[in-house]
Amino acid sequence: MTSIKEQGPEAPTAYFTGTVHVNLAVTPEDKLNVGLGKVTFDAKARTNWHTHPYGQILIVTDGIGYYQGKGKSVQIIKKDDVVKIPKNVEHWHGASHQNSMTHIAIVPSDTNATVWMQAVSDEAYDKALTDEKSAVTISEKAHQNHNQLWPEYQSNFAQTDPELIQVFDNFAFDEIVGHDNLDVKTRTLMILASTIASQSVTEYKMFANAALNVGATPVEVKEILYQSVPYVGISKVIDFVKATNDIFRERDINLPVEPQSTTNPQTRHEKGLAKQKEIFGDRIDDMYKNAPDDLLHFQHYLSANCFGDYVTRNGLDVQIRELATLSFLIALGGTENQIKGHIQGNANVGNGRQKLIDLMTQLLPYVGYPRTLNAVNCLNEILPPKK
Template sequence: MSLQFQSLNHKKMKRITKLTLVLLMIVSSNITKAQEKNMKTAEENYTNWYPGYSSTMEATDPELSSIFKNFAFGETQEYGNLDIKKRIILTMASTIAQHTPSEYRKILYAAFSNGISPLQIKEVLYHAVPYIGMPKVAELIEVANVFLKEKGVKLPLEPQAVVNSQTRLEKGLEIQKSIFGNQIDKLYKSAPADQLHFQRYLSANCFGDYQTRPVFDVKMRELLTFSILISMGGTDAQVKSHVQGNVNVGNDKQTLLAVTTQLLPYIGYPRTLNAVTCINEIIPDKK
């Protein structure tokens, strides 16, 4: 009986082992199929962004190029409902905020290839000035100018300013209040006398001079601001403020998470996770 039992037990173990191997093969096959699907998606998205573009990294560092492409153009672009133009424009804003001229020029190629207008290309740069400062933007203006001239675009472009020295404060305040409501009045009232000028500068310069320009609407500008701030790092207070601003103008939590996911490969995990923390603090999940 003992030998018979051992024989039966041995046969049972063999069946279990075979079943386990079959299951492992199925799982492995599914993983391989998922990886192949992701690689195919990544290649398609990359080609849509950069039709005919030849990257030197593919020749010099093919492994890194493949890892980045599969993640940045495969996995992360599977998340959210951002269209290709919005993804490119917001990624462009991120490269500006981080002041990366070579990557910025590459994004210009994607923008031009996907019907993003010269006015929109320039406006992303202009929008960034009050957040990252003119010195960082000035160099990238030159990069953009060289690129646009190569594409046959005549510069300067048509002017977009709709305010003057008499109206910039008033119009800037209008936009601020349309985004942040009576919080702006509270900031003015609570500002010490020797700091009140910062509030006026924000209204007249940041919002009046720049955000009144009609190239982008307020919803897109808030996404641009959010993208710039999370790409800079060390701006959590401002990120939280503009998370709320985005909500106020109609950009919901899923949209902000989609933008953050899109920018993850470009800004890294620390800044991404900080952004997610800010989003969750201002827009907590409903229990």
């Protein structure tokens, strides 16, 4: 048995600059059609430029380092990063200026072939220091929470807009996520709901994939989407339907998903009205009673269409549906009257003040302060804090 715990002997200076230790755990003599070793670089140490005829994979296990492909900018690499290097690509890698770096190197070849070239000059290496100073510094907690939603995802914005990503990720995925105990699936589905009302197809795609990654079913994703129609409008939702279908096809999820309707044209009004009363109580009778004759049809539409066609569906329980509806309304903005009604509706189905505070907290990075604080004001009016 071979141990990879030790550093191993120093690497030859002909191929490396600075102090580098190489521990080859798998060699050509093992005849396993792969080379594998642990390479530890002291600060400022690095390889020469080189290529691998069969490509290479680097798995960073400790520290901070650099990787650069020929003609490309330097990438900052750190613990848990995976670098996939295509065959015959000229490149170098090593530790950063201030930190050591250790990686596992995997070469898919019995010969462990490496074509070595010239050393990386101090001038070329020092150019990476500018990139390192502007590199994204993400907290370990933020990294873990982000990776839970999107395993191994590498954002291009980390290279083009590092300061923004650093501030946002540390806030949204560490400080905000750490505020409360809202479970990850519910939190992800509610953010997903807000992206529909915010008309952000790009962010919706991210969170649709995230929801599936953390255990939401295709039906649950579709039901969030369908429920948005009576609140956001089909003109705004139809692009999200297409985006969802594209994602499902990419993930080999069969379309259409299982049907969830519980009503038909004959029962939709009756069942919808019953669902309204389940959530909002006797005030629904007052809404019918107080509606002018020329506006009464809107009450019928609310019962039969909004509730009968959508809210009565299976796939999501009533608590999640009410949270999703509130997420739509908060993200839309200018819906304070409806927000107040659905804050009370949430309370009626068991989503108390603390859960609604948790929801509003999690939506904050995605909908902004004005909409969130307007919703908080509505919450304090309908469900004031206990003194």
